[in-house]
Amino acid sequence: MAHSAFTLLSGDPVLDRRLDWARAFLAEGxxxxxxxxLAETVADAPHFAAAWFLLGEARAAMADRAGATEAFERVRALDPDDALGAGLHLARLGAAPAEGAMSAAYVRTLFDQYADRFDTALRDKLAYRGPELLFEALARAAAARGRTLAFAEGLDLGCGTGLAGVLFAAVVERLAGVDLSPAMLEKAAGLGLYVRLEAGEMGAALEAVPEAGLDLILAADALCYVADLAPLFHAARRALKADGLFAFTLETHDGDGVILRDTLRYAHSAAHVRALAQAAGLAVVLLEAASTRAEKGVAVPGLVCVLG
Structure with missing residues (x-):
């Protein structure tokens, strides 16, 4: 049987059914x-990346660190772009650094698949209120700075389906958006709120902005997919006008620096955010504890931050 270098399906219906059965076994504990x-399956189809990936998850659940590492490394060898996110699992296993573990291909694949049910899942299942918290924080930060809550040029980083845009378009004359997921951007375009939508990375989008070209930069629930915030903060500093503001939410933790949570999202400590802001030449206008979402009914520790 011919195989491509990377495939989510084996090309053999029997093997694909085995994957479904294996997934059911894991779901049942x-x-x-x-x-x-799955060990039998990958022996028959060594290029079956999805089977290797699930094998890694099963071995991790069995506390077989070496076996899980081997499986996830096979996935990454089959797909160097890492659309399945094997690098994140290797980081969780301590077999790879957390920084750089989250690939653009993984984020794009995740949200392309999620686009149709994204808003409902966030609002109904996760009690998501990031845009509302961010808008309220921005209003207080603007007041503290003695400026009106009105912006000419804004950029919504990781805009997704436009949940933040619905609120912020009312105070931004020209709001643009960037996201890795074309499927999410298609939903955002349907709102008619953005003057421009671009498929791409947040950092690259900021770097493409003319110096001092933005009054407002937003990132609602987007920076939890970024391990190293330093380049983004420096790019934001260059892109902001003198009285511009950079408002964002983050997940956080009680330790130091940045960690990769078991949900495969990054959490940044408040002290770490302050230090990065200072290093980038950004002033902390507002930095407060605030949870934007719940997981399994428990509030996820978070931060709402406005830099100037």
Whole structure:
């Protein structure tokens, strides 16, 4: 059977059904049966990346660190772009650095698949209120700075389906958006709120802005997919006008620096954010504890921040 270098399906319906059975075993808590079935599957189809990936998850659930590492490394070898996010699992296993573990291909694939149910899942299942918290924080920060809550040029980083745009378009004359997921951008375009939408990375979009070209930069629930915020902060400093503001939410933790949570999202400590802002030449106008979402009914620790 011919195989491409990377495939989510094996090309063999029998093997693809095995993957479904293995996934069901793991969902039922039987990681051992899942791993046994998948070991046979990858022996028959060594290029079956999705099977290797699930095998890694099963072995991790069995506390087989070496076996899980081997499986996830096979996935990454089959798909150097890492659309499945094997690098994140390797980082969680301590087999790779957390910085740089989250690939653009993984984020794009995740949200392209999620686009149709994104808003409902966030609002109804996760009690998401990031845009509302951010808008209220921005209003207080603007007041503290003695400026009106009105902006000429704005950029919504990781704009997704436009949940933040719905609120912020009312105070931004020309709001642009950037996101890695074309499927999410298609939803955002349907709102008719953005003057321009671009498929791409947040950092690259900021760097493309003329110096002092923006009055407002937003990032609602987007920076949890960024391990190293320093380049983004420096790019924001260059792109902001003298009285411009950079408002964003983050997930946080009680330790130092940045960690990769078991949800495969990054959490940044408040002290770390302050230090990065200072290093980039940005003033902390507002930095407060605020949870934007819940997971399994428990509030996820977070920060709402406005830099100037």
């Amino acid at each position: 039987d990681a051992s049966a899942c791993a046994e079935l």
